[in-house]
Amino acid sequence: MLVVAGWHLFALSWLIVLGVVLVRRGRLAALRRNWTFCAVPPLVVVLVGSLVYVGAPVRMRFELSRGSLDHFAKTVSEGTPPGKRRWIGLYPVKYLEGSSRAFGFMIEDTGMFGSYGFAWSPDGEPDIDAPGYYSHFDGPWYFWIDD
Structure with a gap:
């Protein structure tokens, strides 16, 4: 249960950071330059979830x-x-x-x-x-x- 809560906290914090970046002016250009910052966490979550799902x-x-x-x-x-x-x-x-x-x-x-x-x-x-x-x-x- 702690692991699930940790993953939810991780996802929530990632969404908050992404939301702040998208709302602030000039941050969209920074997002385009540093797209890996926003792309890697969801990919890690999907990869770990897939590996657990297939056993x-x-x-x-x-x-x-x-x-x-x-x-x-x-x-x-x-x-x-x-x-x-x-x-x-x-x-x-x-x-x-x-x-x-x-x-x-x-x-x-x-x-x-x-x-x-x-x-x-x-x-x-x-x-x-x-x-x-x-x-x-x-x-x-x-x-x-x-x-």
Whole structure:
């Protein structure tokens, strides 16, 4: 919520500066000379919004953590108990559930209205005995959403 408020404050201040420039005499010529000053902020907002909309931050964090996630999945599938992990890759672990056939973990501090995490199951949708539902993400990995 703070990020949304920050973006709104950023947009409002940009609009005020643009309005002042357009209202004052002689400022229109300055605006033409320094058009990048007014063009860059909206382009940054559109670029960041587009990247968030298509899920680029989620995908990048997952790919950066992929080695640790796959290694952890391999050790759990070989029968090693998951134990008490604090981090898997770039994800702070809230808790783990599962068995050697499938497991899932919730990510700490993921939202106000529910918990989110990942589940690993090479044989289709996970059959973890925990509340929530699953959405396929990549390979044997699923999003685990707990309302």
